[in-house]
Amino acid sequence: MGALTRLAILDDYQGVALSMGPWSRLPGTVQVEVFRDTLKDRDALVARLAPFDAILAMRERTPFPAALLERLPNLKLLITTGERNLSIDVPAARARGITVCGTPSAGAPTVDITWALILNLLRDIPAQLDSVKVGGWQTSVGQAAGGLTLGVVGLGKLGTRVAAVGKALGMKVIAWSQNLTAEKAAAAGAELVDKATLFGSADVVSLHLILSDRSRGIVGAAELGAMKRGAILVNTSRGPLVDLDALVAALREGRIRAGLDVFDQEPLPPGHPLLGCPGTLLTPHLGYVSTQNYAAYFNGAVEAIEAWLAGAPIRELKP
Numbered sequence: 001m002g003a004l005t006r007l008a009i010l011d012d013y014q015g016v017a018l019s020m021g022p023w024s025r026l027p028g029t030v031q032v033e034v035f036r037d038t039l040k041d042r043d044a045l046v047a048r049l050a051p052f053d054a055i056l057a058m059r060e061r062t063p064f065p066a067a068l069l070e071r072l073p074n075l076k077l078l079i080t081t082g083e084r085n086l087s088i089d090v091p092a093a094r095a096r097g098i099t100v101c102g103t104p105s106a107g108a109p110t111v112d113i114t115w116a117l118i119l120n121l122l123r124d125i126p127a128q129l130d131s132v133k134v135g136g137w138q139t140s141v142g143q144a145a146g147g148l149t150l151g152v153v154g155l156g157k158l159g160t161r162v163a164a165v166g167k168a169l170g171m172k173v174i175a176w177s178q179n180l181t182a183e184k185a186a187a188a189g190a191e192l193v194d195k196a197t198l199f200g201s202a203d204v205v206s207l208h209l210i211l212s213d214r215s216r217g218i219v220g221a222a223e224l225g226a227m228k229r230g231a232i233l234v235n236t237s238r239g240p241l242v243d244l245d246a247l248v249a250a251l252r253e254g255r256i257r258a259g260l261d262v263f264d265q266e267p268l269p270p271g272h273p274l275l276g277c278p279g280t281l282l283t284p285h286l287g288y289v290s291t292q293n294y295a296a297y298f299n300g301a302v303e304a305i306e307a308w309l310a311g312a313p314i315r316e317l318k319p
Contacts, residue, residue, distance in 0.1 A: 003309070004029075004030050004076065004305065005029060005030065006030070006033065006053055007030055007031070007032045007033070007056065007305070008034075008035065008048075008049060008054070008055045008056070009033070009034045009035065009058075010035050010038075010057050010062050011035065011036070011037075011038050011057070011058040011062055012034050012035065012036050012058065014289075015034075017034055017294075018034060020291070020298050021295075021298025021299060021302055022299055022302050023298075025302050025306065027309070030305070033052075038062060038266075038267065039062070042067070042068065045068065046068070046072065049072055052072075052075065053075060053076045054076060054077040054079070055075060055077070056081070056301050057079065057080045057081070057085065057088070058297075059080070059081055059082060059288060060086070061266070064087065064088045064093070065087075065089050065092070066089045066092035069093055070092070070096065075096075076097070076098060076099065076308075077304070077308050077313075078093060078099070078100045078101075079100075079304050080100070080103070081103050081105075081298075081300075081301070082102055082103060082105050083102045083105065083315070084102060084317060085102070086211065086212075088100060090317050094319065099313050100317045101307075101308070101315050101316055102304075102315045103300025103301055103304065103315065104296045104297075104315075105288070105297065106296040107290070107292055107293065108157065108158055108161050109288055109289070109290040109292070109293055110158050110261075111158060111161045111162055113236050113261050113286050113287045114206055114234055114236045114287075115162070115165055117234050117236070117260075117261065117281055117283065118145070118232065118259060120259070121232050121234075121257055121259050121281055122144070122145060122148075122204075123142035123143070124140045128140070145166070145171055146169055147170060147171070148171050148203040149172045149173075149202045149204070150162075150166035150171045150172070150174070150204050150206065151173075151175070151176070151193075151198040151201070151202030151204065151206070152166075152174070152175040152176075152190060152206055153177060153209060154207060154208035154210075154237070155175045155177060155184060155188050155190060156208060158208045158236075159177075159208035162206055162208065163189055164188070166204075167189045171204075173189055173190040173191070174192075174193045174197070175190040176192065176193055176194060176195050176198045177209065199219075199226040199227050200226045200227070200228075201228075202227070202228075203228065203231055204234065205232070205233050205234065206234040206235075206236070207219065207235045207236070207237045207242070208236075210237070210238075211237070211241060215241055217242070217243045218241055218242075219233070219243065219247075220242075220243040220246050221243065221246035221249070224246050224247060224250040224255075225255075227250075227255070229256070230255075230256070230257065232256070232258065233247075233256055233257070233259070234258070235258070235259075235261065235262055236261040236262060239263040239264040239265075239266070244264055244273070244274075247274075248274065248277060251277035251280060252277060257280065257281075259280075260281070260283070261283045261284075262285055262287070263285075266284075266285055268282070268284075
């Protein structure tokens, strides 16, 4: 399929990409350059990426719509970490002769972050840590998970694992999504309920849906308004699943609490309305960030480059 001369590794926030992948396996003719920041300005991004014929994107940190791809005439190979990336316009890439490949991943680290958010909020851990650090002691009474109701929105691979942890902690698990059946819910140890029942009766609601036109804003003012006072909403999937204005209003009124690992804008800009909301635990999209996952990502990226150079691309993304 030809040669590659320059590879751009994008959005390496922690500066670990080169130390966590077998880049030495690549031919010496391939120059690797790492960028640790995310450029939002389209013209600046084009100026940065135009010289490269291969790009490794870290998840959806930098989207690749058709309008960007058409301005990258040298691009031959676009790799995304993970098995899929809805922020890449795969048909547009293929139309321009750009091969788009994915990588393996390791485990389900998003489940860890989901439960870290839930348990920290239930037991008020951040405030208790702060109290100890300044010479204080117990300042609040938390909630144990056992006996509470966990509502899982989206009972796929991640949602099913989150449900299993809830069951192990002694929670009642209920679930809803648009295509979920009672049989599938029961197989995951959950009870199928309708959307209104889930939001009205759960003590903790955890979202595990793919972002699409159908799911965007699926949690709005009506759903948030139906939640119990003091209930917890956890989102480790995608920020736009939740209507931002409605969420900010519910938090400012002190009606609910929220554990959020994903946002409508990432990284969160200064002055973002969620930064000033009470009752929140905000983490910087850590769901997929683990040493095991990164090792799988970067090893898979090297494999993808080797396969492309050999004329036999692997793990090509489907339109």
